[in-house]
Amino acid sequence: MTAFKLPESVLVVIYTPALDVLLIQRADVPDFWQSVTGSKDHVDESFEQTARREVFEETALDCREGAALQPHLHDWGLENVYEIYPRWRHRYxxxxxxxxxxxxxxxxxANTPVRLNPGEHTHCQWLPYAQAAERCFSPSNAEACLMLPRLARRKGVS
Incomplete structure (x- = not known):
């Protein structure tokens, strides 16, 4: 039996105090720059657990339980519902x-080192949030970058 991806995912905007945003380039689609994204591994995995796991898997930045970056992950309390791109629907x-x-x-x-998972991403870059929004392939990712100045001030979550 094939295990299909769950249609529940996270988008994690990684940013510095100066609001520079980390964008990573997908290995399978070179013109696709994005923030960290990923689907839940199983229905019981919380969005927060998914976010922490995906950040570590894709960038080697550790915000998992007990790690130094743990308190710096903030649940923005926002969700997007969007149509899955046809090129990826076969996964569901x-x-x-x-x-x-x-x-x-x-x-x-600032200057936090990132180590990409080469099977998923080939390059990374830090850009001011507005430039990052322009570079993002996904409209929901671009919108999240543009909301960063407002959302970064809301520190009281997770």
Missing amino acids: APGVVLNTEHLFGLEVP
């Missing part, structure tokens, strides 16, 4: 066309 159960994406922010110090 037949008939699934919508995904729910939960948004998080992760503040890290």
